[in-house]
Amino acid sequence: MKRISLTQYLVEEQRKHNSIPAELRLLIEVVARSCKTISHSVGKGALGDVLGALETENVQGEVQKKLDVISNEILLEANEWGGHLAAMASEEMETIHRIPNRYPMGEYLLVFDPLDGSSNIDVNVSIGTIFSVLKAPEGMKDPSEQDFLQPGSKQVAAGYAVYGPQTQLVLTTGNGVNCFTLDREMGSWVLTQRGMQIPAATKEFAINMSNSRHWHAPVTRYIDELLAGDTGPRGKNFNMRWIASMVADVHRILNRGGVFMYPADSRDPSQPGKLRLMYEANPMAFIVEQAGGAATDGKQRILDIQPAKLHQRVPVFLGSRDEVAVVTGYHAE
Ligand code: P6P
Numbered sequence: 088m089k090r091i092s093l094t095q096y097l098v099e100e101q102r103k104h105n106s107i108p109a110e111l112r113l114l115i116e117v118v119a120r121s122c123k124t125i126s127h128s129v130g131k132g133a134l135g136d137v138l139g140a141l142e143t144e145n146v147q148g149e150v151q152k153k154l155d156v157i158s159n160e161i162l163l164e165a166n167e168w169g170g171h172l173a174a175m176a177s178e179e180m181e182t183i184h185r186i187p188n189r190y191p192m193g194e195y196l197l198v199f200d201p202l203d204g205s206s207n208i209d210v211n212v213s214i215g216t217i218f219s220v221l222k223a224p225e226g227m228k229d230p231s232e233q234d235f236l237q238p239g240s241k242q243v244a245a246g247y248a249v250y251g252p253q254t255q256l257v258l259t260t261g262n263g264v265n266c267f268t269l270d271r272e273m274g275s276w277v278l279t280q281r282g283m284q285i286p287a288a289t290k291e292f293a294i295n296m297s298n299s300r301h302w303h304a305p306v307t308r309y310i311d312e313l314l315a316g317d318t319g320p321r322g323k324n325f326n327m328r329w330i331a332s333m334v335a336d337v338h339r340i341l342n343r344g345g346v347f348m349y350p351a352d353s354r355d356p357s358q359p360g361k362l363r364l365m366y367e368a369n370p371m372a373f374i375v376e377q378a379g380g381a382a383t384d385g386k387q388r389i390l391d392i393q394p395a396k397l398h399q400r401v402p403v404f405l406g407s408r409d410e411v412a413v414v415t416g417y418h419a420e
Pocket residue numbers: 203204205206295331332333334361362
């Protein structure tokens with residue numbers, strides 16, 4: 088089968104949809120190259136000086152792993168000089184990162200979680216990089232955090248890399264979802280899945296069950312019905328998976344269906360759930376919707392949420408649209 092590279096795919100998409108201007112193509116290729124570099128660092132494990140935690144905490148109050156900071160630096164350094172970005176923001180940084188004055192500023196904003204699933208790094212379980220691309224507001228001269236606070240529906244591109252048995256890059260620019268597999272010998276991304284579609288129905292759910300005593304009633308009702316299987320109102324048995332790496336759980340759902348949930352719970356009303364809107368929920372919601380799935384916070388589309396803060400958290404229910412409809416229907420009752 089003819090191999091199609093990421094570059095050829097992007098050029099052909101530009102011809103078909105006129106949706107990938109040269110600067111956006113450059114941005115995507117630079118991020119993809121950064122993910123290759125991150126994959127290489129992640130793959131070293133104990134053989135490189137990359138494992139373990141640092142003495143520092145990120146803005147979430149989470150202890151930073153060496154690879155969190157290494158991955159963040161790789162993305163910052165790769166994206167500074169190209170002239171395609173006005174600024175960047177990351178889970179690992181308190182506030183935005185402006186483009187140094189020595190480089191020209193571009194018209195895009197890049198937001199990312201450089202290495203998602205850090206608790207899995209030291210135990211060799213799949214982790215990933217998540218990124219989201221927004222356009223800078225017209226006429227913006229000096230980027231501020233406020234310029235990033237756009238609803239997810241404004242994203243012009245989103246994607247993730249999953250560092251697992253294979254390293255894969257999943258990408259949408261608003262015309263479907265495609266997957267590229269890294270050919271490590273050639274160092275190139277090769278198109279391996281076109282037009283990914285999430286099955287509307289599923290028998291598989293993903294949630295951290297250890298939080299069940301903290302869930303609100305609609306989630307408890309929904310999960311109890313799944314656990315009742317064919318003896319309960321759903322009339323079929325369900326399976327459960329929880330990898331604790333959103334990228335890996337979402338990648339499984341993109342490939343075989345399922346519903347992923349990280350609900351708000353009663354522990355801290357000021358923190359509605361654990362996942363972050365700008366660089367986890369929004370990019371994943373864009374990808375999931377482009378693959379025919381659904382993504383809500385239990386009450387509204389994730390992509391319709393107007394962000395108030397760069398690092399705000401949001402409850403997440405996403406995946407097979409028929410299942411997402413059931414669990415969000417219970418929230419509406
Ligand atoms: P818990 C990883 O830290 C992450 O942000 C997501 O990738 C993942 O889905 C979730 O948190 C796992 O959370 O509470 O199960 O460890």
